[in-house]
Amino acid sequence: MRVILADDSTLLREGLVRLLTEEGHQVTAAVADAEALLAAVDLAPPDAAVIDVRMPPTHTHEGLRAALEIRRRHPGVGVLVLSQYVERRYATELLTGTPAGVGYLLKDRVTEIEEFLDALHRVARGRTAFDPEVVRRLLARSTHAQGLARLTPREREVLHEIAQGHANTAIADRLRISRSAVEKHINTIFDKLDLPAASGQSRRVLAVLRYLNG
Template sequence: MRIVVADDAVLLREGLVRLLTEAGCEVVAAVGDGPSLVGAVVAHKPDVSVVDVRMPPSHSDEGLRAAVEARAKVPGSPILLLSQYVELSYADDLLADARGSIGYLLKDRVVDVDDFLDGLRRVASGGTVLDPEVVSQLMVRRRASDPLAGLTPREREVLELMAEGSSNTAIARRLVVTEGAVEKHVRNIFTKLNLTQDSDQHRRVLAVLAFLRS
């Protein structure tokens, strides 16, 4: 994978570069501010960018805003947000893109390098990877209107695990049911959310987006 790393903390940025290089990835740019991230994405069109949410000058949401801008200039460019904080101000702009290729992980909760690298690969290949805490805070913010009212409790449970990036096999193992049962729940979710088969849009990603907005 060709990767752009954006983090203003020099030690963390260089640590990520070393980790990714040792894992066989090519870090095409390592930057420390939002404008540099946008420039790097436009120049290199990486397979995925690892972006800190809070960067100079105000250390609030510059990284997140830069990620939104980068996706606007290079449509569908994969972004994995890696932060200590859940910042939702511009997250909707990223998550609303039905093309997927979006992740949001919390630094303090990444405890396994292989899991982190797997998340990178899934985002690079068009998937959505979200820390459960991010999912939880997004849910709290959006309870006012619920487009998922027609789902059963089990279907909601399956959809929540989908939002965390779990495969059908992983969901079956987590819920102690057969993979066939999970596939049936997923089909029901697609039907109830009116997500018909469409080669231009990924139904699994669209279902997760509907869940996050609910």
């Protein structure tokens, strides 16, 4: 696939270029700031963009703003955001828009090559990819206790897997339970979080947003 990289760390940027090239992907641009990122995406939209949250000049949320702008201008481009820390607000902003094709990984996860590549492939295919540690911390920090407090440990595990973008079959394999059991747990989660089937929206996405938004 075609990928654009944006990170002000030359070492990380060049390392990712080498990794992706060795895996057979085409890195069409590797830039150090948000302005150059937006220009590169506008010029030739890639299949996915890997973006650091904090970039010059202020090193606060330039990368996030660029990611959201890419989602607005080019909804077909997958966005995989990298962050040094778990930044709940950033993850929430990304998911509150169009969640398909969005991922959020801690930078430490990049060293786990298979997981990083899997996340990149997922967002490029229009799925979600959230770091398990990000999901765990967001779930733990959520103030939406009324609904979440009703979930059993197993239901929380299933919600954790949903937030990582896994389909029911994959969840069943990862938790070593049957697919029918997964479906029952998901329906129970929807009921406990008061997410009606007639809402006209994706209840899987709403379930994740419920604890991200707090």
